[in-house]
Amino acid sequence: xxxxxxxxxxxxxxxxxxxxxxxxxxxxxxxxxxxxxxxxxxxxxxxxxxxxxxxxxxxxxxxxxxxxxxxxxxxxxxxxxxxxxxxxxxxxxxxxxxxxxxxxxxxxxxxxxxxxxxxxxxxxxxxxxxxxxxxxxxxxxxxxxxxxxxxxxxxxxxxxxxxxxxxxxxxxxxxxxxxxxxxxxxxxxxxxxxxxxxxxxxxxxxxxxxxxxxxxxxxxxxxxxxxxxxxxxxxxxxxxxxxxxxxxxxxxxxxx
Amino acid sequence: xxxxxxxxxxxxxxxxxxxxxxxxxxxxxxxxxxxxxxxxxxxxxxxxxxxxxxxxxxxxxxxxxxxxxxxxxxxxxxxxxxxxxxxxxxxxxxxxxxxxxxxxxxxxxxxxxxxxxxxxxxxxxxxxxxxxxxxxxxxxxxxxxxxxxxxxxxxxxxxxxxxxxxxxxxxxxxxxxxxxxxxxxxxxxxxxxxxxxxxxxxxxxxxxxxxxxxxxxxxxxxxxxxxxxxxxxxxxxxxxxxxxxxxxxxxxxxxxxxxxxxxxxxxxxxxxxxxxxxxxxxxxxxxxxxxxxxxxx
Numbered sequence: 001x002x003x004x005x006x007x008x009x010x011x012x013x014x015x016x017x018x019x020x021x022x023x024x025x026x027x028x029x030x031x032x033x034x035x036x037x038x039x040x041x042x043x044x045x046x047x048x049x050x051x052x053x054x055x056x057x058x059x060x061x062x063x064x065x066x067x068x069x070x071x072x073x074x075x076x077x078x079x080x081x082x083x084x085x086x087x088x089x090x091x092x093x094x095x096x097x098x099x100x101x102x103x104x105x106x107x108x109x110x111x112x113x114x115x116x117x118x119x120x121x122x123x124x125x126x127x128x129x130x131x132x133x134x135x136x137x138x139x140x141x142x143x144x145x146x147x148x149x150x151x152x153x154x155x156x157x158x159x160x161x162x163x164x165x166x167x168x169x170x171x172x173x174x175x176x177x178x179x180x181x182x183x184x185x186x187x188x189x190x191x192x193x194x195x196x197x198x199x200x201x202x203x204x205x206x207x208x209x210x211x212x213x214x215x216x217x218x219x220x221x222x223x224x225x226x227x228x229x230x231x232x233x234x235x236x237x238x239x240x241x242x243x244x245x246x247x248x249x250x251x252x253x254x255x256x
Numbered sequence: 257x258x259x260x261x262x263x264x265x266x267x268x269x270x271x272x273x274x275x276x277x278x279x280x281x282x283x284x285x286x287x288x289x290x291x292x293x294x295x296x297x298x299x300x301x302x303x304x305x306x307x308x309x310x311x312x313x314x315x316x317x318x319x320x321x322x323x324x325x326x327x328x329x330x331x332x333x334x335x336x337x338x339x340x341x342x343x344x345x346x347x348x349x350x351x352x353x354x355x356x357x358x359x360x361x362x363x364x365x366x367x368x369x370x371x372x373x374x375x376x377x378x379x380x381x382x383x384x385x386x387x388x389x390x391x392x393x394x395x396x397x398x399x400x401x402x403x404x405x406x407x408x409x410x411x412x413x414x415x416x417x418x419x420x421x422x423x424x425x426x427x428x429x430x431x432x433x434x435x436x437x438x439x440x441x442x443x444x445x446x447x448x449x450x451x452x453x454x455x456x457x458x459x460x461x462x463x464x465x466x467x468x469x470x471x472x473x474x475x476x477x478x479x480x481x482x483x484x485x486x487x488x489x490x491x492x493x494x495x496x497x498x499x500x501x502x503x504x505x506x507x508x509x510x511x512x513x514x515x516x517x518x519x520x521x522x523x524x525x526x527x528x529x530x531x532x533x534x535x536x537x538x539x540x541x542x543x544x545x546x547x548x549x550x551x552x553x
Contacts, residue, residue, distance in 0.1 A: 050452070071458030085450035088315075097446050100457040106439060 001025055002047065002157055002189055007056035009042055009213075016042045017054065018213040024157075027186035029179055031200040032193040034210035035233060040193035041081075043210070044159045047191065048079035060157055074101040080150040081161035087135030091126055091145050092117070094134060098152035116152050123181075124148040124174050139166040144174070151178050158182060160192035164199050176203050197224060201248040224248045272503050275510040282517035290524040298423050299413055300520070303483035304513035305430045309475040311508055312437050313468060316444040324476045325488035325539045328381030331388040332362035333480040337408050338391055342400050348413055348481075356477035363469050385536075406528040410484040410519075426478060433471060434505075485532060488539030489515040 002024040009017040017039045024030050032040045045051040047058055049065050058065040060076050068076060084094065099113040121127055124144050134142060143166040150158055164172050176199070183190050183205075194200050200207060201221045209217035209232055216232070217223055229237045229250065238251040286292045310324055324330045336358025337351050344350070366380055392405045413422075437444065447454045447468070451461045479487050489512055515535075523531045 069458065070455050074456035074458075082450075082452045084453060086315075086445075086448040089445065089448070093445055094449075096442065097449065097453060097456075100442065100446050103442065103457070105443075109442075 001059075001061065002191070003057070003059040004043070004047075005057040005059070007043075007046060007054055007058060009039075009046060009051065009054040011042070016213050017046070019056070020213070020215055022208060022215060022218070024189045024191060026156075026189055027183050028205050029183050029190040029203060030192075030206045030208060031204035032191065032208045032210055033195070033197065033200055033232075036195075038210040039213040040210055041161050042213075044079065044081065044161050044191065044193055047157065048077050048159050049073060050079065050082075071101050074153070074155070076155055077157045077159065078150050078153040078155040079159045079161070080146055080163055081159070083146075084134065088133050090131050090133055091137075092121075092130045094145065095121065095126075095149055095152055098149045101153070116154065120148040120152045120178075123151070123178050125170070140168045140171055143167050144171045147171075147175055147178070151182060154188075156188055158188065158190045158192075160190070162194055163192055164194060164196050172199065179203055197229070197250045198248075200224075201250065202242070202245075221247050224250065269503055272506050272510070275507055275514070279510045279514040279517070282514045282521065286517045286521050290520060292520055295420060295423075297517075299411065299482040300486075300516045301513055302423060302426050302430070303411065303479045303487050304509045304516065305427075306475040306478045306482075307487045307512045308505055308508050309430065309433050309437075310472065310479065312444075313472050313475070316448045316468065322377055322381070322543060323488060323539065324479060325385075325485050325536060326381050326543050327377045328366070328384040329359050329362055329473075329476045330480055330485050330488070331381065331384035332358045333477060334408055334484065335384065335388045335391060337412060337480070338388070338395065338405070341404065341408060341412070342395055351412060352477060352481050355480050356473055359473040359476045359480070360469065363473055367465075367469075402529070406532065408484065409532045410486055410523070410528065411480075411482045412484070413481040429474075433475075483516050485539070486516045486519045486535055487512050488535055489542065 004020050004022045007017055007020040008015065020039075020043065032043060034040055042051065046054050047060075047065065049068070052066070060068070065073070065077075078098075095117050096109060096113070099109055099117065102113065103109055121130060124147060126141075126145060126148060129137060129141060134145065137145070143163075147160075147163060147167075150160065163175060167175060179190055179192075180203075182188055192204075201224050204221065206218065206220060207223055208215050209223070209228070211232055217228065224239065226237050226239055229235055229239075236253060238253070240249045240251065241247070242249050283297055286297065287294070307323075314323070333355040336354045340351050340354035344354075362384070366377060392409070396402050396405055443457060443459065446457050446459075447461075447464055454461045454464065519531055519535050
């Protein structure tokens with residue numbers, strides 16, 4: 001379980017999080033939505049310990065996030081949102097790095113490590129580019145590699161900031177499938193922030209709506225209603241139902 | 257011939273054998289047609305080996321694809337050597353120490369300033385190169401001796417025979433560093449991706465940064481002391497696509513060693529400073545040609 005208890009955060013003169021309370025259960029895929037600056041990314045940064053300057057408690061498996069050793073933290077939490085510095089690395093070498101929290105010094109990667117990497121290479125369709133350098137790939141392919149990296153880590157809590165950024169349609173579908181598998185066995189949690197309401201509606205088990213650093217609404221996909229979108233995003237939409245699963249499809253009217 | 261074919265050829269054992277023949281030829285020519293001794297050739301070989309360490313570190317250290325001449329380390333080290341040689345002591349060990357300290361200070365300065373951007377490093381490298389040339393000119397115009405400036409630029413430790421014990425000691429150091437790179441290759445790759453990635457291995461990023469700084473500065477100091485700026489061709493190895501393997505590493509050492517020998521050979525028949533200038537120009541040209549090789553699609 002992951003718990004946020006009265007988590008607040010001040011960045012400069014602005015309060016970016018204000019007494020956030022939330023509990024995420026194993027097996028859940030939870031989305032955080034809200035306007036830009038509502039505190040979505042800050043919430044993920046705090047959960048991943050990238051931001052340490054906050055008040056309140058963040059508990060992962062009933063332990064404060066601050067109490068984790070470096071290696072244990074990276075086994076427990078993975079954050080998709082950090083970009084690597086060395087873009088001349090090959091895809092396969094980069095993906096292997098995701099298993100480093102489990103690798104013992106001077107020991108090679110285990111069979112299981114290699115198997116997880118190969119499974120995710122297949123899952124994200126990275127086979128043809130496995131020996132390419134990251135810097136030579138398209139933005140969509142790079143983001144797909146980053147997504148695969150996050151899943152290879154097999155952390156208890158997977159945090160993803162805007163995971164569909166730069167992804168093409170095929171990659172979005174692959175990501176949706178991977179997310180569904182990840183938390184399916186009830187052992188892990190996915191928490192992601194996104195501006196793509198259609199992706200959120202199709203993917204998340206639960207949605208947290210944030211406004212000015214607070215969680216103002218929480219619920220399953222059926223909270224996505226035209227009134228809610230109008231109220232928290234300032235946009236008028238029409239919502240239909242997906243004919244396969246009954247989940248909301250959001251239609252925007254830019255001309256209106 | 258496309259770039260893949262060239263890379264395959266470059267990686268093949270045949271290419272390494274051919275390069276070994278070329279290298280042997282340049283060594284033989286240097287011994288036959290110049291006044292270079294076996295000991296001096298050994299020093300150049302040591303410099304070539306440590307150029308491999310720098311090439312490896314260039315990959316681990318934020319992927320900065322510039323060699324020790326372009327990045328300014330060579331210039332900073334030679335500047336330090338000039339100051340000590342002309343003002344304090346001609347003792348080779350004292351000069352070596354001054355080179356090492358200069359490179360360490362320079363590295364600390366550049367890491368604070370550049371945040372690992374190659375373009376910043378290049379600009380600072382130009383500045384330090386210009387400062388070193390100005391200092392050299394000043395010394396020559398004030399009668400300090402052209403041959404001493406030339407010696408500092410082409411490897412002052414090779415200008416006289418001293419302590420042959422250095423060679424096995426440095427060979428041992430190189431073997432240790434090379435073995436460490438092979439054993440900790442994944443940790444180095446993780447380090448090259450930045451702090452957040454490196455921390456995932458449970459390691460201290462600060463300590464690793466200091467270790468890399470130490471190894472890089474020692475390697476640069478050895479290269480500057482034993483070959484001056486003559487190993488600037490190591491840029492060629494840095495810019496080529498990296499594939500790990502002993503053959504690849506051997507190729508890097510052979511290319512640098514051959515290049516140094518060719519430079520020394522040419523020096524015997526022409527003006528020393530003009531050869532040094534040509535070597536520096538070649539180093540920069542290689543970098544600019546190689547810089548076009550990577551693009552973010």
